[in-house]
Amino acid sequence: MVKILPEAEPEICDAGYYPGEDGCTICEENFYSLEGADSCTPCPQPLISAAGATSEDECHEVEGYVATVGACRGGEAPEDSYAGLENFKDTLCKERCDTDDSCTGYLVKDNAWCETYSSVGNTGDGNTEFTCMVKILPETEPETEPEPEPVICEAGYYPGEDGCTIWQHLV
Numbered sequence: 001m002v003k004i005l006p007e008a009e010p011e012i013c014d015a016g017y018y019p020g021e022d023g024c025t026i027c028e029e030n031f032y033s034l035e036g037a038d039s040c041t042p043c044p045q046p047l048i049s050a051a052g053a054t055s056e057d058e059c060h061e062v063e064g065y066v067a068t069v070g071a072c073r074g075g076e077a078p079e080d081s082y083a084g085l086e087n088f089k090d091t092l093c094k095e096r097c098d099t100d101d102s103c104t105g106y107l108v109k110d111n112a113w114c115e116t117y118s119s120v121g122n123t124g125d126g127n128t129e130f131t132c133m134v135k136i137l138p139e140t141e142p143e144t145e146p147e148p149e150p151v152i153c154e155a156g157y158y159p160g161e162d163g164c165t166i167w168q169h170l171v
Contacts, residue, residue: 012036015054026052029110030067030131032059045069048131051111064098065105065133070124072105072132077119084118097135105134 013024015035027033027040032053043049043059046067053059061067072083083105088096093106093114105122107130108114117132124132153164 016052028129029108030059032056042128048133062094062133064136065094066136068124068132068134069130070127070132071130072107072115072117072119072122072134073125074123075104075117075119075121082117083122086116086118088114088116090114094133097133103135104137105132107132 011019011024013019013033013036015037016033017024017026018033018037018039019025029051030043030048031040032043032049032055033040034055041056043053043056047059047061048067049059072085075083077084089112091108091111091114093108093116096116097103097106100116102118103116104120105117106114109130120137122132123134124130151159151164153159156167157164158167159165
């Protein structure tokens with residue numbers, strides 16, 4: 001005789017969590033879930049959220065930064081494929097980047113570590129495990145050379161490369 005056991009009820013998780021192998025698992029940064037959801041939903045780009053977000057309303061912009069998908073890479077430092085990466089064992093990289101003019105972006109991972117970047121023009125590399133926060137840099141006016149002062153010469157002279165040159169009438 002074969003005994004058929006009833007199928008186990010799926011676990012219903014609170015908002016901000018989803019059913020994992022070992023019970024309810026918190027949604028990662030930049031994802032959210034409603035109560036009873038079977039997976040986490042990514043925040044719409046370029047919005048971000050803290051781990052455990054419970055609705056799309058918790059997805060938000062970060063003033064002064066644009067969120068891009070992936071770890072920060074590239075930019076104007078092609079010899080450095082890691083975009084001037086500096087790693088820290090804390091989560092204070094936004095604060096560092098806010099106060100450092102050479103910082104062009106940052107990322108924070110799992111509220112455990114973070115990185116800052118110094119390559120102008122860096123962007124996320126597409127790795128969905130990370131969100132590169134690219135600093136919005138102030139636009140700078142291109143440097144232009146001042147207009148040269150006009151050379152005013154006396155009668156019988158004309159402006160030349162090295163100042164006023166005497167006018168010579170060729171016969």
